[in-house]
Amino acid sequence: MNLRVSNSEKASVLIIVLWVSIGLVSIALYFGHAMSSELQASANTVAATEADMAIEGAARYVSNVLANAQPGYIPENLHCTNIAIGNAHFWIIGRATNNLLTTLQEPAWGLVDEAAKININATAVTKTVLTNVPNLTSDIADAIIDWRSTTSSNTSISANYSTMQTSAYTSKHAPFNTIDELRLVTGMDLATLYGEDANLNGFLDPNEDDADNLPPFDNHDGHLDSGLLEYLTIYSREPNTDTNGALRVNITTRAQQAQLRTLLQQQSIPQSKMNSVLAQSLASSNVLEMYIRNVNVNQLSELDFAAIEPSITTSSSNFLYGLVNINTASEQVLACIPGIGSNNAPAIVSYRESNPSRINSIAWLAHAMNLTPQTARTIGQYITSRSYQFTADIAAVGEYGRGYKRIKFVFDTSEGLPKIIYRQDLTHLGWALGPQAREVASTL
Numbered sequence: 001m002n003l004r005v006s007n008s009e010k011a012s013v014l015i016i017v018l019w020v021s022i023g024l025v026s027i028a029l030y031f032g033h034a035m036s037s038e039l040q041a042s043a044n045t046v047a048a049t050e051a052d053m054a055i056e057g058a059a060r061y062v063s064n065v066l067a068n069a070q071p072g073y074i075p076e077n078l079h080c081t082n083i084a085i086g087n088a089h090f091w092i093i094g095r096a097t098n099n100l101l102t103t104l105q106e107p108a109w110g111l112v113d114e115a116a117k118i119n120i121n122a123t124a125v126t127k128t129v130l131t132n133v134p135n136l137t138s139d140i141a142d143a144i145i146d147w148r149s150t151t152s153s154n155t156s157i158s159a160n161y162s163t164m165q166t167s168a169y170t171s172k173h174a175p176f177n178t179i180d181e182l183r184l185v186t187g188m189d190l191a192t193l194y195g196e197d198a199n200l201n202g203f204l205d206p207n208e209d210d211a212d213n214l215p216p217f218d219n220h221d222g223h224l225d226s227g228l229l230e231y232l233t234i235y236s237r238e239p240n241t242d243t244n245g246a247l248r249v250n251i252t253t254r255a256q257q258a259q260l261r262t263l264l265q266q267q268s269i270p271q272s273k274m275n276s277v278l279a280q281s282l283a284s285s286n287v288l289e290m291y292i293r294n295v296n297v298n299q300l301s302e303l304d305f306a307a308i309e310p311s312i313t314t315s316s317s318n319f320l321y322g323l324v325n326i327n328t329a330s331e332q333v334l335a336c337i338p339g340i341g342s343n344n345a346p347a348i349v350s351y352r353e354s355n356p357s358r359i360n361s362i363a364w365l366a367h368a369m370n371l372t373p374q375t376a377r378t379i380g381q382y383i384t385s386r387s388y389q390f391t392a393d394i395a396a397v398g399e400y401g402r403g404y405k406r407i408k409f410v411f412d413t414s415e416g417l418p419k420i421i422y423r424q425d426l427t428h429l430g431w432a433l434g435p436q437a438r439e440v441a442s443t444l
Helices: 007-067 139-150 155-162 177-184 190-194 256-266 270-284 287-296 304-312 340-355 373-380 434-442
Strands: 083-085 086-092 235-241 319-321 389-397 405-412 417-425
Touching: 007 083, 007 086, 007 389, 007 405, 086 287, 139 155, 139 177, 177 190, 256 270, 256 304, 270 287, 287 373
Parallel strands: none
Antiparallel strands: 083 086, 086 389, 235 319, 389 405, 405 417
16 A cells, blocks of 8 residues: 655654754753863863862971971072972962062062061050051051950940941950951941052052052052051061070070170180170160160171171060061061161161171161160161061962962961961962963963
């Protein structure tokens, strides 16, 4: 029997077959796209894990380098950029000691010296010091002092906390536990804390110099206006011991004059000068003043002083808190120190940059500015030439430049072996390695 199929029936079958084919192709494409997305997500997860492990490895490396470094001095071999660990690479974001940050073509690399900043917990850091910090107003200085004071020092400030619209709280009246605690101080906001440096890398990124096109809002002047976090710390403290761990000799105590004499004899100081040096030491209130007094009467050379400086002190405390390292502090921080100020800070930075071989004690300050014993008495109580707390701001990417992560570690070496005393995830601040590193990461 012949079955005849009409043309219309043939067309209907063809249409059905085409629809079924389209459906099958769509399903295949859907699952193919889903599998591709899953593969991409898996690759990103692997890259993020690689970046995490690279950061942990970098932190161990920093700890090992600090453990083997000379106590009180910044290791010079930690200018890490694009260092490979397996399939990942890491960078340690630092700060330029002398150069203006806006002149850099990429962020500086290396450790950040916490002793290069003003310690807001230090009792010597008064309102006068704080108001010299760029963009730190008198009201905020009062609020910081009130927050850290064990008792209320300003009832009007305390009243501000109780009237807050969101969630009222009281002033802490205790030292700051982290620098980020500044966000809780009345009158503080993120624009003041961060300035134009939205990702806190000390580098003028394109979005930080484009006026109002992209956050943060900036003045588009080609200069990075840093926030308070660039200049403030809570971590700087120095053990009152020499490089061998022995207690330093208190030069203002008559009972330790024999020990000071021994230190001077080790530097072959003539007996004819010895008694004068000892007398000038007793009359000094800090180590810098002791040096200036002896230089003025030609009793102690810069080299001799540099040799004994790590072993002498004018304090009986176990630790010295909040001293600023004049070898690493920025011009803005140096300008905050009473006795230095904004008039002398540029000359100090210029001298430091031009004479790197002399930066081995605080004695070089006498050559950078005309110091009298009276000026040295003021400045000396705020400064040091050593550092024991360092920030390692470590960023990393995994394979193919994916999985960007960034963790900030604060290392403390003041009790011997380095230990991590603070850890903060900064990944949410976005890319912080500059445009050059972005190009490098895209080729990994």
